[in-house]
Amino acid sequence: xxxxxxxxRFVRACASLALAVTAVAGGTASASAQTLGxxxxxxxxxxxxxCAANMVISVPGGANSSARVPDNVPHGLYTTDVGPQLRxxxxxxxxxxxxxxxxxxxxxxxxxxxxxGAFKSARNLIARDAAKCPDAKFSIYGYSLGADVAxxxxxxxxxxxxxxxxxxxxxxxxxxSPNRGVPGVEQLGGAPGYTEGAFGAxxxxxxxxxxxxxxxxxRGDIVCDTPHATSTVAKQLAKTAILTSHTNLAAALTxxxxxxPADKLVAAPALITGFPIHIDYGAVNGTGxxxxxxxxxxx
Numbered sequence: 001x002x003x004x005x006x007x008x009r010f011v012r013a014c015a016s017l018a019l020a021v022t023a024v025a026g027g028t029a030s031a032s033a034q035t036l037g038x039x040x041x042x043x044x045x046x047x048x049x050x051c052a053a054n055m056v057i058s059v060p061g062g063a064n065s066s067a068r069v070p071d072n073v074p075h076g077l078y079t080t081d082v083g084p085q086l087r088x089x090x091x092x093x094x095x096x097x098x099x100x101x102x103x104x105x106x107x108x109x110x111x112x113x114x115x116x117g118a119f120k121s122a123r124n125l126i127a128r129d130a131a132k133c134p135d136a137k138f139s140i141y142g143y144s145l146g147a148d149v150a151x152x153x154x155x156x157x158x159x160x161x162x163x164x165x166x167x168x169x170x171x172x173x174x175x176x177s178p179n180r181g182v183p184g185v186e187q188l189g190g191a192p193g194y195t196e197g198a199f200g201a202x203x204x205x206x207x208x209x210x211x212x213x214x215x216x217x218x219r220g221d222i223v224c225d226t227p228h229a230t231s232t233v234a235k236q237l238a239k240t241a242i243l244t245s246h247t248n249l250a251a252a253l254t255x256x257x258x259x260x261p262a263d264k265l266v267a268a269p270a271l272i273t274g275f276p277i278h279i280d281y282g283a284v285n286g287t288g289x290x291x292x293x294x295x296x297x298x299x
Contacts (some may be wrong), residue, residue: 005089010013051133052095054170054298056083059122059146061176062114062243069100071125076283078143078175078290085291086298093298103145103243111145111239118149126153127163136234137170137299141290144223144278145242147177151202153190158209166208175216176278178238180224186208188293191225191283198223198238200230214293216286222274232268233263241275 060076074080075098083096098123101113126138142150154172156162174180180191181201187193197217206213217224223238236259257264281287 016097018168030258047230050095050131051136053094053136054086054090054094054139055129055133055136056086056094056096056139056141056294057099057122057126057129058083058096059118059140059142059149061142061146062103062111064144064146065099065101065103065118067100067102067117067121068249069098071097071100074098075100075222076143076146077279078287079141079146081287082173082290082294083140084131085287086294090295090298091187097125099146099149110241111243114243115145115149118145119152122149122153123163130164130168137168139171139173139294139297140169141173141175141294143175143281143286144177144178147174147224148179148199148242151176151179151206153201154209154213155204156204159204160207169209169212170299171294172206172209172213173216173293175281175286175290176221177217177225178214178223178226178242180215180217181229182210182213182215183204186214188214188289189216189281189286191221192219196229198226198229198234203204212297216281216284216289218277218281218284220274222275223278226268226274235260237274241278 058079060079064076069075073204074083079098086094087096100117101118101121140150140154150172151174153162157164157166157169178197179202181196182205219225222241226234226238228234
């Protein structure tokens with residue numbers, strides 16, 4: 001059973017997303033007096049598109065974003081807080097933007113469709129900001145599905161085919177990434193260094209960007225610390241976990257019921273123990289670790 005404190009974290013993230021969408025729909029640019037998530041900071045001016053020496057691009061997780069949310073409105077479980085923390089503690093050196101994409105309601109779009117939309121949104125956002133702010137350096141941060149997308153972007157950047165050259169990338173943080181396991185990447189969060197994410201170590205790695213990447217993963221997280229990584233059952237359970245954010249347990253049970261009897265014996269315990277861990281990164285101060293890593297690499 002998912003603990004009440006973890007349910008509360010997810011409810012707060014959903015509430016923050018609803019607030020952001022409502023602000024857009026109602027034209028309430030005065031939302032700066034309201035708060036999002038647990039950060040207790042006002043929304044930035046909705047007309048703001050300024051540059052700074054450091055641009056922090058965050059990619060929310062599955063079922064945590066909508067294409068209607070402006071790119072400078074913090075939203076998403078664990079992506080609500082990091083940008084504002086940095087913006088408000090670095091004396092104007094950081095501007096935080098968010099890749100908005102259609103992922104609601106969770107579970108009604110397949111994983112690849114949601115990920116492709118998020119990837120396109122994030123890549124276009126970085127390319128736009130890079131053109132507008134030619135002297136800025138970039139940090140890229142993602143949680144869960146957002147970490148999957150962020151890792152794909154950093155792979156492209158590190159191998160010379162991204163929206164920015166590698167010398168403009170300051171840092172990258174992937175929290176609860178299904179692509180965890182690339183050799184040479186720093187590991188935080190408690191998961192053993194010899195395990196991988198459910199999709200396996202990202203093929204091709206991060207090239208020249210490897211030394212500025214960190215994976216944050218809790219031991220037992222079904223998405224990033226996965227028994228039998230890259231197996232059919234691991235991938236299916238991870239995709240279900242990422243898209244539903246664990247609010248749609250019926251979808252998870254459907255995924256398990258589609259497996260063979262032998263795979264069900266592996267899937268059931270993983271479902272029970274690994275899903276709650278995936279949404280509780282407060283236990284390892286995940287947002288604090290993320291903000292500190294990005295802060296230590298700012299220009």
